[in-house]
Amino acid sequence: MKISKIALYSYKFQYRAGDYTFRPKPVEDRVNDSTVVVLETDAGLFGVGETCPLRPTYLPSTPESARAGLSILAKALVGVDAVGPRAIYRAMDDTLNGFPEAKSAIDVAAWDLLGKAANLPCYALFGGKQNDGVPVFETIGPEEPEEMVANLEAMRRRGTKVFQLSMGRGFEEDVHRLRSLIKCIAPGERVTIDANRRCTGEQAIRVVNGILDLTHGKDIWIEQPCKTYAESRYVRSRIGLPMLLDEVINDSEDLLSAVYERSLDGVVTKLSHVGGPSRVLDLIAIAASGGVKVRIEDTSGSAIARAASAHLASVIPRDGIFATYAFPESDFKLGVEGGILSDGILRPTGRAGLGVELDMTALGEPLAVYSA
Numbered sequence: 001m002k003i004s005k006i007a008l009y010s011y012k013f014q015y016r017a018g019d020y021t022f023r024p025k026p027v028e029d030r031v032n033d034s035t036v037v038v039l040e041t042d043a044g045l046f047g048v049g050e051t052c053p054l055r056p057t058y059l060p061s062t063p064e065s066a067r068a069g070l071s072i073l074a075k076a077l078v079g080v081d082a083v084g085p086r087a088i089y090r091a092m093d094d095t096l097n098g099f100p101e102a103k104s105a106i107d108v109a110a111w112d113l114l115g116k117a118a119n120l121p122c123y124a125l126f127g128g129k130q131n132d133g134v135p136v137f138e139t140i141g142p143e144e145p146e147e148m149v150a151n152l153e154a155m156r157r158r159g160t161k162v163f164q165l166s167m168g169r170g171f172e173e174d175v176h177r178l179r180s181l182i183k184c185i186a187p188g189e190r191v192t193i194d195a196n197r198r199c200t201g202e203q204a205i206r207v208v209n210g211i212l213d214l215t216h217g218k219d220i221w222i223e224q225p226c227k228t229y230a231e232s233r234y235v236r237s238r239i240g241l242p243m244l245l246d247e248v249i250n251d252s253e254d255l256l257s258a259v260y261e262r263s264l265d266g267v268v269t270k271l272s273h274v275g276g277p278s279r280v281l282d283l284i285a286i287a288a289s290g291g292v293k294v295r296i297e298d299t300s301g302s303a304i305a306r307a308a309s310a311h312l313a314s315v316i317p318r319d320g321i322f323a324t325y326a327f328p329e330s331d332f333k334l335g336v337e338g339g340i341l342s343d344g345i346l347r348p349t350g351r352a353g354l355g356v357e358l359d360m361t362a363l364g365e366p367l368a369v370y371s372a
């Protein structure tokens with residue numbers, strides 16, 4: 001079975017109720033530009049993938065760079081054996097250096113295709129479920145403390161137990177807002193305080209010291225406070241809270257080094273950042289051997305990204321789960337979901353592949369088609 005055709009589609013959307021860019025409400029300039037890959041075979045099967053990089057100041061990727069990479073990869077992959085993902089990945093690496101945001105979408109599609117060929121859900125191909133569903137986190141934006149507490153209560157009513165707060169807006173504001181929220185955190189709830197690399201080491205340490213007395217006995221984490229690995233590592237050595245590393249862990253080598261140097265307690269893996277499910281599975285294995293928790297998500301996206309996160313999160317050993325992310329409802333319906341969110345827990349469906357059924361009519365005409 002060979003890859004006979006690769007089609008690229010795009011769609012733009014906005015989330016209806018904010019997302020994890022720390023903006024609680026939809027904003028006009030926050031349009032997500034997603035690229036969908038449909039990988040077809042000469043046996044009539046097809047797999048679907050998606051990539052939707054965030055704003056260009058976040059990671060070194062954009063929707064345009066994803067599509068540039070995809071056009072190079074698609075030309076090279078037509079005619080290649082469609083089974084299976086690791087061999088296809090090798091063909092991608094032999095064609096193009098870097099561009100994880102492009103490779104991710106092809107890799108997602110290759111796993112979806114393999115699942116459909118085997119008539120098995122992706123989680124079975126990934127090694128099988130190791131948990132009964134993974135808690136999703138929700139982000140509480142930097143509003144006034146009363147509004148933040150009201151948002152927390154609304155999220156609790158939806159079943160959410162993992163919350164992400166932001167820091168990096170100045171010592172006094174950070175400490176004031178964080179103290180108000182942390183006081184409300186109940187047993188069984190988890191909080192991560194994400195600076196998105198905005199802090200210097202000194203700023204991060206001072207903010208943590210300003211809230212530390214409230215964190216005893218609570219499940220409070222700090223997430224990638226500084227721009228660099230070395231500075232974040234320094235902060236972790238000086239604070240009494242566990243730390244997630246996010247943007248500085250690009251690949252297996254980065255995670256191996258961080259585990260070896262005992263520089264982290266958890267790792268964030270975004271599919272389009274690290275290059276797709278094949279790479280995320282490598283990171284899950286390294287994290288498990290190093291006693292590091294894993295949070296699975298993607299930079300942005302909708303039904304396909306959510307399904308890929310659901311299948312990958314379901315194969316993390318129970319002790320290794322931090323959380324996952326389920327993208328909020330958007331103003332664009334990509335198709336039938338392959339990841340089901342219920343009472344704050346995300347689970348994959350048992351349908352073959354990712355379980356997503358794309359609405360091709362909604363996607364419209366392809367941007368480009370590559371075939372033999």
Ligand SMILES: [Mg+2]
Binds near residue numbers: 196223224246247
């Ligand atoms: Mg983060």
